Amino acid sequence: MIVDGPEKRWQLSSYTRLEFSRYDDEVVVFDTGSGNTHVVDPVAADLLLTLSDKPHTKKELSNQIVTSFEFEQDSSIEKYVDSLLHSLAKQNIIQPYTE
Amino acid sequence: MKLSNLSQSEIVSALGGDGVALSIGPFAVKLKSRIGYVARGLRRLYGDYRVMPDGSFYDFHIAIERPRGIRSRFQPQSLFLVDGETPFKPLPLNQAYPFFEWGLNWCVAQYSHQYLILHAAVVEKDGIAGIIPGNPGAGKSTLCASLVASGWRLLSDEMALIPSGENTLIPVPRPISLKNNSIDILKAYAPEQVYGDSYHDTAKGTIAHMKPPVESIERAGEFATPRLLIFPHFDPESEISVSAFSKGQSFLKTVECSFNYDYLGADGFNRIKRLISSCDCYNFTYSSLEEGLNGVSDLWEKALSDKTN
Numbered sequence: 063m064i065v066d067g068p069e070k071r072w073q074l075s076s077y078t079r080l081e082f083s084r085y086d087d088e089v090v091v092f093d094t095g096s097g098n099t100h101v102v103d104p105v106a107a108d109l110l111l112t113l114s115d116k117p118h119t120k121k122e123l124s125n126q127i128v129t130s131f132e133f134e135q136d137s138s139i140e141k142y143v144d145s146l147l148h149s150l151a152k153q154n155i156i157q158p159y160t161e
Numbered sequence: 162m163k164l165s166n167l168s169q170s171e172i173v174s175a176l177g178g179d180g181v182a183l184s185i186g187p188f189a190v191k192l193k194s195r196i197g198y199v200a201r202g203l204r205r206l207y208g209d210y211r212v213m214p215d216g217s218f219y220d221f222h223i224a225i226e227r228p229r230g231i232r233s234r235f236q237p238q239s240l241f242l243v244d245g246e247t248p249f250k251p252l253p254l255n256q257a258y259p260f261f262e263w264g265l266n267w268c269v270a271q272y273s274h275q276y277l278i279l280h281a282a283v284v285e286k287d288g289i290a291g292i293i294p295g296n297p298g299a300g301k302s303t304l305c306a307s308l309v310a311s312g313w314r315l316l317s318d319e320m321a322l323i324p325s326g327e328n329t330l331i332p333v334p335r336p337i338s339l340k341n342n343s344i345d346i347l348k349a350y351a352p353e354q355v356y357g358d359s360y361h362d363t364a365k366g367t368i369a370h371m372k373p374p375v376e377s378i379e380r381a382g383e384f385a386t387p388r389l390l391i392f393p394h395f396d397p398e399s400e401i402s403v404s405a406f407s408k409g410q411s412f413l414k415t416v417e418c419s420f421n422y423d424y425l426g427a428d429g430f431n432r433i434k435r436l437i438s439s440c441d442c443y444n445f446t447y448s449s450l451e452e453g454l455n456g457v458s459d460l461w462e463k464a465l466s467d468k469t470n
Contacts, residue, residue: 081431083430088407
């Protein structure tokens with residue numbers, strides 16, 4: 063069951079295991095499940111690394127990013143994370159968590 | 162013993178009998194053919210390659226022969242066989258020699274998955290190896306041939322071979338394939354080099370090959386460390402331009418020019434990861450052979466300077 067709303071959690075897609083290669087402001091991500099290779103920014107890479115551990119809500123991910131990158135906590139962060147989650151889901155790297 | 166130690170008639174006889182086995186980089190290739198074009202091309206372009214003794218293990222058993230059938234009486238053709246199988250349709254008889262070259266490229270790309278294989282030229286000078294990936298129209302082979310004619314070591318004009326676990330490049334020096342205008346350009350730039358016959362009306366236009374330098378063949382067992390990754394763009398209307406290419410985008414472009422990245426999976430990812438980490442990556446646009454040579458040489462000097470400092 064997918065829980066919607068603020069408690070909606072996200073996870074890596076089924077069979078996805080990620081490998082990373084970091085270069086300055088780019089991170090190359092290899093999805094061993096699909097065989098696809100992506101270039102993302104460090105924020106997206108941090109989000110993916112966090113989701114590799116366990117499912118998280120958008121709020122939890124936003125807080126993680128604020129801490130990791132020393133951003134100021136404001137509404138733009140959640141909007142950015144929201145956009146990022148949809149982009150990553152569209153590429154089938156992540157999916158809503160199903161209980 | 163080198164192939165040049167055999168006379169033309171001995172080569173023809175061997176090709177028509179048990180075959181001629183050559184050591185080509187890491188590969189042992191056994192070739193049979195009763196087609197004269199093949200014997201002629203082989204003697205002219207593979208004279209400095211070592212003939213392998215009988216009973217050796219061969220990676221590829223290749224034959225270039227005339228197909229049977231009534232059609233062959235009206236339209237002479239040649240057929241490429243590897244281990245007895247025919248992966249391609251026949252080509253005109255007079256394209257038998259380039260058929261060998263193209264077919265051998267296919268064999269390496271299809272069966273040599275111990276390497277990550279990139280569609281790229283690879284050259285080396287004083288310990289600095291440069292990989293030049295080959296998008297169509299980029300001028301990869303022309304640039305490669307001119308660099309080799311200028312004294313660079315040829316590792317390959319067609320494929321970069323990267324083994325597992327090591328950030329090295331395996332040489333597989335072979336005759337450099339030139340197309341259309343580049344044939345005359347190279348012959349004008351380097352008339353002292355040895356060129357094979359020109360073959361017209363192929364799927365790629367007119368094709369000819371430039372023989373690799375003896376030194377490149379003799380040093381085929383000497384691996385090289387990649388230090389430059391240069392994505393070339395030939396545009397006769399543009400000005401020369403060299404710009405650093407981001408490592409992330411270079412990674413993706415390298416994936417695009419790989420024959421077997423998908424097959425290797427995470428292992429392929431890690432090989433390119435090591436490659437990109439060790440290389441300076443550039444986009445390079447040039448409008449003439451001279452600009453191409455000078456541009457690559459400048460990048461090589463910078464890499465050499467960085468290495469020694």
